[in-house]
Amino acid sequence: MYKTLLVFCTTFTVISNVSAAQNYQGFDYPNKATNAISITFDDARHSQVDTGLAILNKHHIKATFYVSPFNIKERLHDWKKVVTTGHEIANHTSSHLCTGNFEWLRQQSLSLEQTSLKWLEKDILDAQRYIIKHLGVTPRAFAYPCGNTFIGRGLETQSYVPLIAKHFDTGRTWLDETANNPNFTDFAQLTSLRIDDMTFEEVIAMLKQHRENNSWIILAGHEIGEKGQYTTDAAMLEELIQYIKDPRNGYWLGTVSDIANYIKRRRKPF
Ligand SMILES: [Zn+2]
Numbered sequence: 001m002y003k004t005l006l007v008f009c010t011t012f013t014v015i016s017n018v019s020a021a022q023n024y025q026g027f028d029y030p031n032k033a034t035n036a037i038s039i040t041f042d043d044a045r046h047s048q049v050d051t052g053l054a055i056l057n058k059h060h061i062k063a064t065f066y067v068s069p070f071n072i073k074e075r076l077h078d079w080k081k082v083v084t085t086g087h088e089i090a091n092h093t094s095s096h097l098c099t100g101n102f103e104w105l106r107q108q109s110l111s112l113e114q115t116s117l118k119w120l121e122k123d124i125l126d127a128q129r130y131i132i133k134h135l136g137v138t139p140r141a142f143a144y145p146c147g148n149t150f151i152g153r154g155l156e157t158q159s160y161v162p163l164i165a166k167h168f169d170t171g172r173t174w175l176d177e178t179a180n181n182p183n184f185t186d187f188a189q190l191t192s193l194r195i196d197d198m199t200f201e202e203v204i205a206m207l208k209q210h211r212e213n214n215s216w217i218i219l220a221g222h223e224i225g226e227k228g229q230y231t232t233d234a235a236m237l238e239e240l241i242q243y244i245k246d247p248r249n250g251y252w253l254g255t256v257s258d259i260a261n262y263i264k265r266r267r268k269p270f
Contacts, residue, residue, distance in 0.1 A: 027267070029252040034211065035179075035214060036252045037219065037251045037254075038063075038064055038219065038254060038256045039056075039241075040066060040221070041066070041221050042174075042221075043066070044066075044068060044071035045071060047231075049075055052232075055234060057085050059241045059242070061241055061253055062087050062253075062254065062258075063087050063088070064257070065090065067091070067127075067131065068096050069126075079135060090143060090256065091131065091141070091168065093145055094126045098145050099146065100114060113151070113153050117151060117158060124164075141169060141170045142168040143172040143173075143220075147173040161186075161188050161189055169260055171189055173189055173190065173192060174192055177191075179215035179217040179218070180215055181215060182216050182263045190216075190256070191218065193206060193218065193219055194219075194221070195232050195240075196228070197229050197233075198233070198236065199233070200236045203219075203236065224237060
């Protein structure tokens, strides 16, 4: 019995190794890059147009901004400049609803635990209409506020990922532990890695950890200025852009929608 089990286990190990090897298929990016990378910022915080835009434009790179109308309204003129300089504008809901464990949301009796898919769909489409009307672009990408992808609680919990898959080409989460395998990742739940509160050395170490399988690495931040819990350090960002642009480092940099479209056309799903 033991012998039979051993043979079975050995065979299974060989089969699973073969299957793992078959599962890995390389992925080719433009300019012989080994990885794709996107730089993204959430919430349309004012420091993104006050500090970040000049850095991005100076180096001629395009980022993806996941925006909510309540912040755009206060700086509409500046956000129009973000559009005209070729950056991607994406949807981040109207209400920025997250789990009610965030005190400031729960106090208003507003939270993902307390809402419905119908309410949330309207909230997302209201943001979409605002962006189309005031910025003249139609977002194809979405980021889940706080990275939360559910509504309700316990047995009544529902995912709102299908809602995002219905209305957008991509949905991005937050605070993940992996990059995206181009042949495997779900475009409605793209992962992202935090760049807020990190030094250049820490970000480079993180990038090196996530280069396997020709991954697509999506970086995500909030404010841009002096390093802090929700602030991407401006000097780090500039150094990082120069690092990513250096062809010797093997990255193809693009907006989320540009890279998603490229991968969708060429992926070999398994
Ligand atoms: Zn947010």
